[in-house]
Amino acid sequence: MKILPRLIPALVLVGLSLPVFASDVGFDSINSAATRTGDLSRQLLVMLFGDVVNNPLQPESVSFVGQLFGVFNAILAGLAFIWFMGVVLRTTVLTGHRGKVFGAGNTMLAPVASLAGFMALIPTPSGWSLANLTFLWMASVMGVGSANLIVDKAADTILDGQSMIVQPVSGKTITAARGVFDMYLCQAAMNAEQTDMHQGSSSDTPPMKLQETTNGRGFRVTNGSRLCGSVVLPDVESPDSSWYSFSPKVNTASLESAQNAAFAQMNTTLSQSASEVVSAYLARQYDSRAVFPDVETTIQQAARSYEDTISSAAAAINDENSIRGELNNYLKQSGWLSLGAWYRSFATANQKATDIANLAPEITGASVDGESVTGSLWGEIQVALKMQRKNAMLTPPLGTASGTGENLDDVRSPNSAILKLMPEWGLQFSNFIIQNVMGSGNPDGSGQTNPLLKMKALGDYTLTGAETTFAAFTAAKGLVDAANGTLLGKAVDATTGTTSMARSVLNSIAPMMYFLLFILISIGFSLSILVPFTPLIYWIVACTNWAVSVLVGVVAGPLWAATHIGTEEGKGSRANYGYIFLIDAAIRPSLMVFGFFFGSLVVVAIGTLLNILMLPAMANVQANSVTGVMSVVGILMIYARICTTLVSSAFSLQVYLPDYVIAWLGGRESSQMMRSTMTSAMNMFVGFGSKLERTPGFKKLESKAPGEGSDGFRH
Structure with missing residues (x-):
């Protein structure tokens, strides 16, 4: 009767997995998708580990990493042999004391697991052990192939005319x-x-x-x-x-x-x-x-x-x-x-x-x-x-x-x-x-908005306008200064004073004008350059974490195999982390792909919601108050900040979604490499504006140190 509760969940899982067998997804399709010659991820693994990625058991040449693994695995195999002999001696004594081989937590799987763990530590001619190759195979075939199948499906869906989001009807x-x-x-x-x-x-x-x-x-x-x-x-x-188009x-x-x-x-x-x-x-x-x-x-x-x-x-x-x-x-x-x-x-x-x-x-x-x-x-x-x-x-x-x-x-x-x-x-x-x-810019009244594309357009307008204004103001100032040096300009200035007045006005507003233009250029750089590159920045961070997880899994593979050497009661949960790493190597690329598409969906969904809720918020905040143009600028600054933060937070799913999902299995230490890349990039752009500590052109009053009678008293 005890076996029945165990069979019911197994039968349920088999029933749920039947549609998978009916689809085109199988090991052959995963292996075919993983072994494409032009695949960048596979090329990256070949660059790191050599030909062992293509031919795990019979590589054409032993790579640099393979030679290091050969020494490392030999050391671990020697240590594991000593540990194995100690376990055998301990088990023999306990068997003689108890009068039976199995019992008290030990089953027939104990010697099988110990033998398998010891064999997985022995180096192959390439220097890699079976434990190393298991993690590498899981990452290079199951991980890469599964992610490629998902991306292929997304590309085929786009080719068939379907968009990522459900678009409203006009x-x-x-x-x-x-x-x-x-x-x-x-x-x-x-x-x-x-x-x-x-x-x-x-x-x-x-x-x-x-x-x-x-x-x-x-x-x-x-x-x-x-x-x-x-x-x-x-x-x-x-x-x-x-009429003005020359295209046919x-x-x-x-x-x-x-x-x-x-x-x-x-x-x-x-x-x-x-x-x-x-x-x-x-x-x-x-x-x-x-x-x-x-x-x-x-x-x-x-x-x-x-x-x-x-x-x-x-x-x-x-x-x-x-x-x-x-x-x-x-x-x-x-x-x-x-x-x-x-x-x-x-x-x-x-x-x-x-x-x-x-x-x-x-x-x-x-x-x-x-x-x-x-x-x-x-x-x-x-x-x-x-x-x-x-x-x-x-x-x-x-x-x-x-x-x-x-x-x-x-x-x-x-x-x-x-x-x-x-x-x-x-x-x-x-x-x-x-x-x-x-507004979303849709003439049909649709309210769906993509903040990333909107901030890109707003940044382009801001950057172009600031550059044009800067060039026009500089040209006007140069023309006025040049006119002052000509004979005609001096004659006009002597009779009307127009040239001197124009020069004085331009010189007076020049510091504030350049100051505002520098700020606008900084904002334009941030919106036009930084925000559109946000998906790529987080994608590079996620790819770095994936490469690190593969390296960690390959190095830790022999140690994971060593945890199987011993009795069942002795190994406890030490081997569980290895299985979690195996699952991570198989599904992390797919989870990164889901993070990319989920981030794209969240950006549009929350951006549309923001546009819907922004007007009621303005109606409640403004009420009957009238503060002029500055209120418009302030609202735009808040709106732009919400959009940029939304884009940054949404696409961070590419990095954090795999860690969140793997944590459900019991958790593993996630990589922290390049986590501050987006913050550093934002500080680089924001720092341009924050370093404008004073308005250019204004005379700076230096404080004098007391001494030499500067305090007004004669000493």
Whole structure:
């Protein structure tokens, strides 16, 4: 009966692992991914340890490290032999005293483990012992291969057109989808009501029907008198069709074809949904158990499908497929170790272009005048749908823009409601902050924001503006000084004094101007250079920790094998650390990859949340106070500091996530090498501004030491 509790967890684990055997992941795929010739991590291991990485048992040459291991393993083998003889003697005495070989914590596995541990210490011809090779194999094959498979999957997913985050649907597309649905709902409700009324009488009023436009790019729903609505697809223009562009026009036939196909699919889906809603509403009048369809989910899915189809076609036109293909090929050739240099490519891959929102169908609402039925059924269904939308179960991604409206219940975002409640001056001030600094820059109203990319752009603007201002001010000062030395300048100055006044003004503001420009250049350097390099900095730190963990595991391998020499009760938990190191060598690269992608997701998620919460915070802090431009500068400084700290903290997951996960297994001493690299880099940039102890150009008053009558008294 005691064996049954042990078998149940084993059977559960076997059942959970069945999907793994059904997938393409196996030892052959891991080994194939680990032995790529261009893999940077494998090349790094070969550089450190030599050909033993490729041929563990029969290397072509003995490396420098292998010769050192040969001496080290021979010493450990001698010490282990002495220890083993002592253990044998002790066991023999205890056996004679007890009268039995096994017992008191000893089983048949004790001599087997002791023999295996001793054999793992014996050096091979390459100088490496089996214990060394076990850790090296676990790191070079299982660790590298597993990480490469994960990166391959990520690259293939990007190549297939999927982005890292779930992007919200454009507000224009959602509005268009709702308009199309309302148009079909009007048609279905009007025709159903007219059919019900005509059961007892006749009428000359025709039913609502679809009428296509002459060019086939739109249609309207009408009965010849009253209009339920119309929809027209906007024309697809070449991206380089402006008059000042010298690039040839791009053939947009494929994009137009994709737009027509997506529009047809949207019409089919929403038309069926509208008919189902009318049928369900009529059925609920007689049967309360009739299910009312989830209209909001259908509209959102139809809008997303429309955008995804057009985005795929637009990517082909803009040559994004070839760019993603190059990314895919590079990562598969260079391996997981090159992932840290490709953050921007992953962050911006398959992002919806600005023009996608402009390709949404253009909707015209229903007309009021015209001959038709009363339309009471349509109005009742609209009221029911409005209540359903308020209680909809669909949860869209963070940053999704909803439809605009005049009431607080129908706004694009929570920030829009706050803007409606704020006074006029507060509206202008807050709108300036949101649109010019904190906005995501998406014309469709999407609120998703990547602080790293935003801080990079802000740093570029700051650095360019400071450099331009510095050059312009220096040139103006030089021209004024040069004009003072000319005959014409002296004549003008003698009559009007303009030259002297300009020179005095420039000389007066020059110290403060240069001081402010130096600070702006320092801020621009930090945002434009340091912040974008944050993922790479932490990735290098994580790679250093990985290399150190491999070195430590390889060196400690023989000692781990030695812990198996002895009785079971004697070794206790000393061997457990070796197994934890083996697991660490196998999964640390994969955990680093997860840290990279998790950091990328956290940056966008918290950055979007920051933009959502920043306006309510400003409304509460500012209230009715007006502090001018300095308040804008202060808020921007706080916003920039939060973003830069967020980027730094999020991408530190590349370093800390492996240690956190391994700590769950019982813990091991993590490497502290290069942990202060990011702090040192930040201090290097921040130090440029902090060392400006005084404004350049101002005369510094030196304090005089007392003595020689400087105190005013005669001694």
